[in-house]
Amino acid sequence: MSSGPRNKRKKNEEPAVGDGMLDRVVKIKRCAAVVKGGRRFSFAAMVVVGDGQGKVGWGYGKANEVPPSVQKAQKQASRSLVQVPLVDGSIPHQVWGHFGAAKVLLVPAGAGTGIIAGQAVRAVCEATGIHDILTKSYGTNNPVTLVKATFDALEKLRTIEQVAALRGLEPAELVEN
Numbered sequence: 001m002s003s004g005p006r007n008k009r010k011k012n013e014e015p016a017v018g019d020g021m022l023d024r025v026v027k028i029k030r031c032a033a034v035v036k037g038g039r040r041f042s043f044a045a046m047v048v049v050g051d052g053q054g055k056v057g058w059g060y061g062k063a064n065e066v067p068p069s070v071q072k073a074q075k076q077a078s079r080s081l082v083q084v085p086l087v088d089g090s091i092p093h094q095v096w097g098h099f100g101a102a103k104v105l106l107v108p109a110g111a112g113t114g115i116i117a118g119q120a121v122r123a124v125c126e127a128t129g130i131h132d133i134l135t136k137s138y139g140t141n142n143p144v145t146l147v148k149a150t151f152d153a154l155e156k157l158r159t160i161e162q163v164a165a166l167r168g169l170e171p172a173e174l175v176e177n
Helices: 065-081 119-128 143-155 159-167 171-176
Strands: 016-018 021-035 037-050 055-063 095-099 102-108 133-139
Touching: 021 065, 021 119, 021 143, 037 102, 037 119, 037 143, 055 119, 055 143, 095 143, 102 143, 119 133, 119 143, 133 159, 159 171
Parallel strands: none
Antiparallel strands: 016 021, 021 037, 037 055, 095 102, 102 133
C-alpha cells in the first residue's frame, strides 16, 4: 500500500497536517499479543497537533502498522483542540499540571529564553506556539503521561482579562486589589 511519494523535509522543519496545523509524533509504542502461532505486533502512536497560535490537541491511535496509527492519532488530536491564552509568546502565569504520577510545572519566561523543556512537554509547547517558557517535570518520565499533565496545566491558564470578567471587575480594578 503506497500512498505516493514521500515529502522530503529538513531536520528542523515542521511537518504539516493540513490547514496550517503542525504535528509532532511524541511516542510510538510496539505492543505484542501472544497468540497460538507466536506474537502478533501492533503499534500505538501519541501525536500532538497545533496551529502555533494557541490551539493545540493530542491524540492516541492504535493500528497494526505505524502509519495508520499515526494517522488515527492525528485525526483524534485535530478533534480535541483546546485554546490556550498566550501573552507575548509565553504563558500568562505559572501553573501546575497533574496526570497520574506526572506533575508538570510551567513558568513564563522573558523574550529570548526559548523553550526549556523535555521532549514531550517541548512538543506540546511548540505546537501551541509558545516561544519562551521554563518547565520542570516531576514523577514519571512517561511521555504519554507528561503530555496529558501538560494539557492539564495549559487548560488551567487564564489571562487577567478572563479573571476580571469572571469576578465582574475591570482588569485595572483587579491589578489594584
